[in-house]
Amino acid sequence: MRVGLLSLALACAIPHAHGHDLISVEAAEKYLAESGRLLKTIASAQPPAQRAQAHVALGRMLDDIRDLLNRDLATHGRVQGLPTNYLLAEFRSRGLEFQLAAAGNRFLASPHYYREALRLDPQGARADDALLGLLRGHFYDSFSSDPLRPSGQTWALLVEQIRIGETFLKAYPRHAEREEAAFIVLIHYVQASRAAGDSGIAEQFSEKARSAIAEFAARYSGSMRAAALQVLLEGLPRLK
Numbered sequence: 001m002r003v004g005l006l007s008l009a010l011a012c013a014i015p016h017a018h019g020h021d022l023i024s025v026e027a028a029e030k031y032l033a034e035s036g037r038l039l040k041t042i043a044s045a046q047p048p049a050q051r052a053q054a055h056v057a058l059g060r061m062l063d064d065i066r067d068l069l070n071r072d073l074a075t076h077g078r079v080q081g082l083p084t085n086y087l088l089a090e091f092r093s094r095g096l097e098f099q100l101a102a103a104g105n106r107f108l109a110s111p112h113y114y115r116e117a118l119r120l121d122p123q124g125a126r127a128d129d130a131l132l133g134l135l136r137g138h139f140y141d142s143f144s145s146d147p148l149r150p151s152g153q154t155w156a157l158l159v160e161q162i163r164i165g166e167t168f169l170k171a172y173p174r175h176a177e178r179e180e181a182a183f184i185v186l187i188h189y190v191q192a193s194r195a196a197g198d199s200g201i202a203e204q205f206s207e208k209a210r211s212a213i214a215e216f217a218a219r220y221s222g223s224m225r226a227a228a229l230q231v232l233l234e235g236l237p238r239l240k
Contacts, residue, residue, distance in 0.1 A: 042058070135164050161188055162188045206237065
């Protein structure tokens with residue numbers, strides 16, 4: 001039941017694509033033209049702010065395509081269609097290759113472009129998209145079914161993801177996708193409370209989790225994600 005509720009809540013958070021063939025010939029050509037333009041800007045001597053925006057735009061495009069590819073894998077067990085395979089072959093020739101998860105059941109995020117955007121222009125016009133891309137990318141790649149049991153997530157990486165999420169929530173309180181970010185951050189708090197090797201640190205993150213859960217319940221009471229809040233509370237360690 002716990003995993004089922006969390007899965008339902010997280011399903012609401014994952015962007016869904018629409019269309020019959022997922023990637024058509026026209027869409028493939030559009031992606032190739034746009035990626036060519038963005039790669040040209042990235043490799044240019046244009047100001048850092050412009051190159052940062054190109055990095056973010058390319059990262060968002062790759063995220064959109066990855067979502068389509070993962071739909072193909074989930075539905076058919078493999079990537080289908082000549083346009084899709086043509087696009088992937090052309091991307092490989094440009095150094096834009098999607099990496100498969102170890103289990104081979106999904107393609108992983110490409111966080112490099114968001115990191116580079118923030119390095120070039122930390123407070124830039126699309127820093128919000130870069131932070132959100134980093135937060136989402138790692139989170140959804142870190143587990144198969146139960147987010148409270150992430151695989152291969154080190155303590156240092158978890159702390160960094162919490163920092164990224166907190167930075168986003170503080171800097172962009174009215175962002176259209178704030179709800180999803182807040183939900184991811186509170187799950188990271190629960191993860192940290194369970195993974196901390198020190199009881200004092202575990203208690204600190206447990207308190208953060210409780211506070212974030214209460215805030216989420218008050219702010220997003222009508223959200224389907226709210227159904228999972230009790231499950232997350234029950235996932236906190238018993239420290240006393």
